[in-house]
Amino acid sequence: MTNSKNLRFECIRCGNCCTDKNTLVNLTYYDILRIKNGLDLNIQEILDSIGFYISKEKVSAENLHKMVIAPIETEKGLAFIGLLKNEKGYCHFYDEQKRKCLIYNLRPLFCRTFPFSFTFDRNNIDIIYTKKGLEYCSGISEEASFINLDYWIKLAKKVFNKLNKNNEIIKIWNDNIAKNKKIPSVKNFIKLVLSLDKA
Numbered sequence: 001m002t003n004s005k006n007l008r009f010e011c012i013r014c015g016n017c018c019t020d021k022n023t024l025v026n027l028t029y030y031d032i033l034r035i036k037n038g039l040d041l042n043i044q045e046i047l048d049s050i051g052f053y054i055s056k057e058k059v060s061a062e063n064l065h066k067m068v069i070a071p072i073e074t075e076k077g078l079a080f081i082g083l084l085k086n087e088k089g090y091c092h093f094y095d096e097q098k099r100k101c102l103i104y105n106l107r108p109l110f111c112r113t114f115p116f117s118f119t120f121d122r123n124n125i126d127i128i129y130t131k132k133g134l135e136y137c138s139g140i141s142e143e144a145s146f147i148n149l150d151y152w153i154k155l156a157k158k159v160f161n162k163l164n165k166n167n168e169i170i171k172i173w174n175d176n177i178a179k180n181k182k183i184p185s186v187k188n189f190i191k192l193v194l195s196l197d198k199a
């Protein structure tokens with residue numbers, strides 16, 4: 001069930017979401033594994049495609065648990081995981097000349113759901129435009145078609161499951177760091193993610 005009706009959106013591939021320097025293209029463990037397997041990357045190549053963006057503000061334990069994708073503890077402090085950006089702030093996988101995504105079929109959940117986010121309340125799923133979507137997504141317009149709700153609700157359910165699992169993994173990681181059971185290196189975190197591929 002959803003109360004979200006009359007949402008208009010058609011991606012016109014303007015590339016704004018791939019080139020906005022202030023947009024963090026979040027990665028879940030699931031995205032990392034899909035890109036790694038799809039491109040057959042080794043651990044160093046994975047690290048070369050990922051950015052660990054250090055949180056500028058102190059995040060309380062309470063707020064950590066409320067985040068859609070929580071940051072992880074690293075050698076340099078709490079860091080959000082996202083695709084790396086080039087010197088212009090464009091996504092590492094954006095081909096500027098061809099104006100297209102080089103990993104379209106492997107793109108992260110963030111890119112698949114943009115410009116929407118979802119809220120869940122018992123059996124109800126609401127779909128809303130994100131702030132960034134409203135700010136610069138050219139696909140949101142009065143001329144665009146209404147979205148296919150069945151498609152987006154199905155995607156929302158999948159994303160919800162993946163995000164829950166992702167936050168469980170991050171919680172275990174952060175708890176282990178707090179208890180000094182692990183060294184907080186980003187390489188170790190990626191090793192943990194890779195171990196899930198075999199699980």
Ligand code: SF4
Binds near residue numbers: 091101103
């Ligand atoms: S992964 Fe592809 S779709 Fe996502 S931001 Fe990068 S270039 Fe754009």
Ligand code: SF4
Binds near residue numbers: 012018115138139
């Ligand atoms: S900003 Fe919107 S229209 Fe442009 S590529 Fe991204 S999703 Fe598509």
